[in-house]
Amino acid sequence: MKNWTLQKKWTYSSAISIFLSFLTMCVILYFSLFNWMLISEKKIAQNTLNEVVQFLQSKGPFITIQDISRNRTLLNQIVNQKQSIRLLNKDGIELLRINDASNFPEYSKESSTEFQRDVINNQLVYHKVEELNFGTFSGFVEISHSLESFSELMNYILIAMLIFAVISLLISALIGYSLSSILLKPIKELRGEMQRAKQHKFSEKVNFHYSSNDELGELLIIYKELMNEVSKTIKRQDEFIYNVSHELRTPIQVVEGHLSLLNRWGKDDRHVLDESLKISLEEIQKMKRLMEEMLKLARREHAEETFQTSILEVALFLQKEYKLIHPKVAISMEINPDYFVTIQPTALQQIFRNLIDNSIKYNENDPIITITVTRNDKNMIITLVDNGIGISGHQFTQIFERFYTVDEARTKSKGGSGLGLSIVNMLVKEYKGNIDVESELGKGTTFRVYLPYSTGK
Ligand code: ADP
Secondary structure (H helix, E strand, O other): OOOOOHHHHHHHHHHHHHHHHHHHHHHHHHHHHHHHHHHHHHHHHHHHHHHHHHHHHOOOOOOOHHHHHHOHHHHHHHOOOOEEEEEEEOOOOEEEEEOOOOOOOOOOOOOOOOOEEEEEOOEEEEEEEEEEEEOOEEEEEEEEEEOHHHHHHHHHHHHHHHHHHHHHHHHHHHHHHHHHHHHHHHHHHHHHHHHHHHHOOOOOOOOOOOOOOOHHHHHHHHHHHHHHHHHHHHHHHHHHHHHHHHHHHHHHHHHHHHHHHHHHHHOOOHHHHHHHHHHHHHHHHHHHHHHHHHHHHHHOOHHHOOOOEEHHHHHHHHHHHHHHHOOOOEEEEEOOOOOEEOOOHHHHHHHHHHHHHHHHHOOOOOOEEEEEEEEOOOEEEEEEEEOOOOOOHHHOOHHHOOOOOOOHHHHHHOOOOOOHHHHHHHHHHHOOOEEEEEEEOOOEEEEEEEEEEOOOO
16 A cells, blocks of 8 residues: 555545445345335235135135135135135144145244245245134135245346446446546646656756646646746856856966966065065955855845945056056056946956956957946946957847857867856846947957946045
């Protein structure tokens, strides 16, 4: 039982319960029919007996047994074909028998004056003895009423009921099976979906065909919502891991560059040693902040915080950094020192870094990058123009998608993974801003970042 499927349990229990109720009904019906028919058989026998007695008594005070023997044809008409009647004298000796259809028991003084059901010579009969006085005769009259046809009928009914019971068992099993299939369908669907979710590590969208508004329908909806929530959380975690690894690459490169500088020259040059250690420490601090910021982003926690970040300060900081790691890159700026935006400084650095990195990576000339900032009634507009290879128009929206790369081979050779712009897009959206792009193949690309400005300063 423990290892039975729900469907098997359901089929068996419904089949057994339908069968048992049918069987109970049959048993009650059979016994009621049995009693009712037995009573009516008894009535028939009693009627015959009464008619015989009445007939004999109506023949006047002088009639003898011999007279009756001669007139037995009349009596034969009263007694039916499955009955026998006999007249006995006071000592129980049989004097006359009418019809020989049914057997009599041995007469004894204790013979019952009530109807008795007995098997006599393999024949089931009802029999009864009554005192009889007519004319000069004084003795007994006995009737034997055969119950053979009654028992044949009852056997027939019993067999018919058993056949019906077996058929009902089969039908109820079939009904139970199909009913359980219908009712268990959504549960099976749910099980399939759960297995699919397990196999695909929650990445697949949950899909159900069951659309009724019953308890099972509600259960499936709850499961669907739950699974969507789980897959969103997992997706967010994955995003976080990808983003962190992407964002840590530049600072690690900087630290790596300085350490190899130290390795080659810095051991004896106190100035290089100090400078490199200072920059490496700064980069490590930056990585720490970056991690914290990414964590906050992953938890979507910073929404309430307000920042006043100077665009010029961030841009100057990066200009210095790039001069060190990419001396050939020319970054020029035109930024009003009074322009502030509402964004975490490390987030603004991340945005700049990803855009500048791309301008350097996707460029076949010596990179020239120009950063300018203007404002409209709501936002600061940071514009970054480069002289790179450009992007064709139909890819303007796709480049902001996760893992999208224009030319896979080229991107890979440049160390790209298709994440940089999706991170920029995510950051900008998180801080209620926007980003768009304009580009011409072979000429260069312009990115515009719109960020709400801070009115605090
Ligand atoms: P990655 O992190 O690999 O650089 P991104 O999401 O930053 O990926 O960029 C997506 C694609 O957009 C890149 O594969 C590249 O082809 C294209 N792209 C991005 N910025 C520029 C740019 N300034 N000039 C030309 N192509 C660019």
